[in-house]
């Protein structure tokens with residue numbers, strides 16, 4: 718498969734994973750530019766266009782430099798949509814350096830990669846995802862928008878194994894979205910649906926990236 722000479726990178730930084738099941742774990746983030754969707758609620762619109770072309774080796778160098786002061790084993794590839802670009806060589810190089818890799822994806826694109834942890838986040842209106850993720854996702858994260866309803870959750874719950882949580886993430890930690898999430902969790906419980914849970918973006922509470 719064609720491997721690009723450079724990848725467009727929006728930012729590389731150390732932080733704490735603020736969402737989902739890996740919440741709280743020190744993580745090195747590589748935010749890739751561009752996305753194939755244009756969600757109106759996107760909180761990383763700044764990554765749609767802006768970024769710097771970097772070679773895989775220069776990305777590695779930057780990661781290794783940060784890693785000396787922040788020696789965590791986890792790297793999270795996020796975006797934008799990290800799979801919009803061919804990140805095969807970057808993943809190979811990170812694995813060769815013994816990093817564990819998380820990919821946060823909208824799941825509309827699948828690439829055969831050596832990834833340890835897929836966080837998938839299907840998006841409205843159709844919540845489409847590539848079927849490979851049914852076996853590969855470790856968690857399904859759903860932003861709680863106004864149109865999210867029980868029918869959508871029921872479909873996802875049927876599609877994914879019960880051990881994989883459906884994590885409802887209130888939009889921008891807002892009160893109204895939190896209320897909607899709670900209502901959906903009650904409805905899911907009353908229908909006997911298991912493993913439908915709440916998550917929040919704790920990095921935003923602390924003003925972290």
Ligand code: SF4
Pocket residue numbers: 752753754755756758759760761762796797798823840
């Ligand atoms: S898929 Fe994610 S990064 Fe892309 S526009 Fe939607 S929220 Fe933003």
